[in-house]
Amino acid sequence: MGEEKFDYAEYYKKFYEAWEKTMSEAIEMWTKSPFLSTREGGEKESEFDPVAYYKKFYSIWENSMSEVLDMWLKSPFFGASLGKAVEKSSEFKKYLDEVMERSLKNLHLPTKSDIDRILASVNKIEAKINDLWDKIEELKTEKESTRAE
Amino acid sequence: MSFQSSYFESLIREAEKAKQKFEKSLELALLNPPEVKVGITPHEVVFTENKLRLLHYHPVVEKPYPVPLIMIFALINRPYILDLRPGRSVVEVLLKKGIDIYLIDWGVPGDEDRHLNLDYYINRYIKKVVNRVKKLSGSRQVSIMGYCMGGTMSAMYTALYPEDVKNLILMTAGIDFKVDGMLNVWGDKSNFDVDKFVDAFGNVPPEFLQVGFLLMKPIQNLVSKYVSFYENIDNEQFVENFLAMEKWINDNIPVAGEVFREFVKYCYQENLLVENKLRINGKLVDLRKITCSVLNLIAEHDHLVPPASSLVFTDLISSKDKETIIYPTGHIGLAVSSKSLKDLWPRVGDWLIERSK
Numbered sequence: 036m037g038e039e040k041f042d043y044a045e046y047y048k049k050f051y052e053a054w055e056k057t058m059s060e061a062i063e064m065w066t067k068s069p070f071l072s073t074r075e076g077g078e079k080e081s082e083f084d085p086v087a088y089y090k091k092f093y094s095i096w097e098n099s100m101s102e103v104l105d106m107w108l109k110s111p112f113f114g115a116s117l118g119k120a121v122e123k124s125s126e127f128k129k130y131l132d133e134v135m136e137r138s139l140k141n142l143h144l145p146t147k148s149d150i151d152r153i154l155a156s157v158n159k160i161e162a163k164i165n166d167l168w169d170k171i172e173e174l175k176t177e178k179e180s181t182r183a184e
Numbered sequence: 185m186s187f188q189s190s191y192f193e194s195l196i197r198e199a200e201k202a203k204q205k206f207e208k209s210l211e212l213a214l215l216n217p218p219e220v221k222v223g224i225t226p227h228e229v230v231f232t233e234n235k236l237r238l239l240h241y242h243p244v245v246e247k248p249y250p251v252p253l254i255m256i257f258a259l260i261n262r263p264y265i266l267d268l269r270p271g272r273s274v275v276e277v278l279l280k281k282g283i284d285i286y287l288i289d290w291g292v293p294g295d296e297d298r299h300l301n302l303d304y305y306i307n308r309y310i311k312k313v314v315n316r317v318k319k320l321s322g323s324r325q326v327s328i329m330g331y332c333m334g335g336t337m338s339a340m341y342t343a344l345y346p347e348d349v350k351n352l353i354l355m356t357a358g359i360d361f362k363v364d365g366m367l368n369v370w371g372d373k374s375n376f377d378v379d380k381f382v383d384a385f386g387n388v389p390p391e392f393l394q395v396g397f398l399l400m401k402p403i404q405n406l407v408s409k410y411v412s413f414y415e416n417i418d419n420e421q422f423v424e425n426f427l428a429m430e431k432w433i434n435d436n437i438p439v440a441g442e443v444f445r446e447f448v449k450y451c452y453q454e455n456l457l458v459e460n461k462l463r464i465n466g467k468l469v470d471l472r473k474i475t476c477s478v479l480n481l482i483a484e485h486d487h488l489v490p491p492a493s494s495l496v497f498t499d500l501i502s503s504k505d506k507e508t509i510i511y512p513t514g515h516i517g518l519a520v521s522s523k524s525l526k527d528l529w530p531r532v533g534d535w536l537i538e539r540s541k
Contacts, residue, residue, distance in 0.1 A: 086198055093411070097403055097407070097408055100403050101401070101403045101404065104402055104403060105366075105401075108366055108399060108400070108402075109364075109366055109369050110369075111369070111375075114369045114370050114372065114375040115374070115375050117370055117375065118370070118374075118375035118376045118377070121376065121377075121381060121392075122377055122380055122381075125377075125380045125381045125383070125384035125385065126380070126384065128384045128385060129383065129384040132384070147295065150296075151294075151295050151296040151298070152296075153296075154294060154295075154296035155296040155297075155299070158234045158296065158297070161233060161234060162233060162234070162308070165233050165312070169315070172319075
């Protein structure tokens with residue numbers, strides 16, 4: 036996933052092509068539209084559907100932009116920037132949690148990790164009870180099959 | 185009247201219609217969305233431990249096939265995507281075929297569950313569920329169907345306990361993580377320090393995952409989806425399905441920190457599973473130990489788990505009876521698209537029936 040694998044020149048070329056394609060379509064749509072025509076009435080008028088034209092334009096924009104963004108989001112530059120943002124927010128979160136824990140401890144109040152520890156212990160007890168139930172069931176079945184024999 | 189003025193008139197008419205549609209869309213999607221009922225196929229909870237619930241769906245045939253099926257969903261998002269709503273439910277299709285279905289609902293991990301790791305999920309939870317289902321159904325073996333990360337975990341379980349599994353169905357399961365995919369780039373060791381992240385956050389916040397998934401297809405997720413909703417606002421069926429899907433997409437849950445750390449590290453960063461080097465609690469997860477019947481379902485347009493990531497699975501196992509279906513849909517479409525529910529899932533049901541007698 037190294038930097039050298041991503042061809043930035045190719046990316047900018049694709050970006051330009053997508054922009055060019057979308058713009059040419061928009062211009063073509065506009066120049067061909069009967070709106071520019073000075074003719075009154077006629078066949079062309081009834082054929083013209085502005086909504087269909089806009090949909091076509093939107094579809095071209097959607098496809099070309101998706102392609103370009105997909106390439107950009109897969110680039111190592113984006114991956115590295117995203118990683119950095121996550122790393123810094125992790126550091127900040129850790130710092131905030133430490134401050135909060137220290138403050139609560141100083142006030143002699145139970146902290147979040149204290150509560151989490153208690154809940155984790157309750158979960159362990161529940162798991163042990165489930166195991167014991169299973170064991171009882173097993174013993175019952177064994178006993179019944181011995182009786183039947 | 186000149187063409188220009190009639191053109192403007194038609195534009196004004198369209199704008200008026202558009203305004204009404206927009207107001208209706210806004211009302212339904214954001215301001216006052218109607219309540220959408222999901223996951224309503226009749227079932228009962230037959231086992232619970234911590235947040236996990238094991239659901240057993242009420243059979244709809246008199247005598248279901250004897251080998252039960254356990255559905256294992258990913259730890260991300262909710263499992264009701266497999267039973268979204270009547271007519272959009274994999275569970276419904278398979279129940280009608282006579283399959284006896286159980287589904288693991290992992291629940292919502294609390295901060296106290298941050299230490300639950302792959303070992304706990306596989307050797308404790310899945311093992312416990314399999315034993316319980318065997319006991320309840322009276323069958324010596326079960327069929328397992330795992331979706332996405334649940335599929336990867338199902339493959340791990342089957343490799344560790346091959347004697348338990350008669351049939352294995354994988355749905356878009358990542359196996360080889362060194363393929364060309366966005367998550368593979370973002371999760372790469374050089375970009376993502378998973379230790380630092382989990383040490384700071386504990387469980388993975390649902391918002392983190394949701395933003396990540398939205399970013400993978402920003403135009404489709406943030407623009408096109410709503411354009412399509414707007415265009416189909418008068419189609420009741422479309423609106424109902426859209427709202428059910430929106431509910432599911434926004435119903436994100438946190439992922440237990442430790443299992444996330446291990447999954448990212450062992451799978452995305454070190455790719456140990458495909459190399460048969462992954463150890464869970466010291467025990468090697470050797471895919472070659474899988475000998476049961478295997479059906480590998482792959483979504484051709486999957487952007488989350490690229491097809492190449494799943495495709496390799498059948499080459500790594502020892503099963504003689506194995507089949508791969510590459511279906512022309514996306515990651516979620518595999519479970520909810522009307523096409524796959526009409527065409528693919530009845531086929532999957534038949535495949536399972538043949539091997540569940």
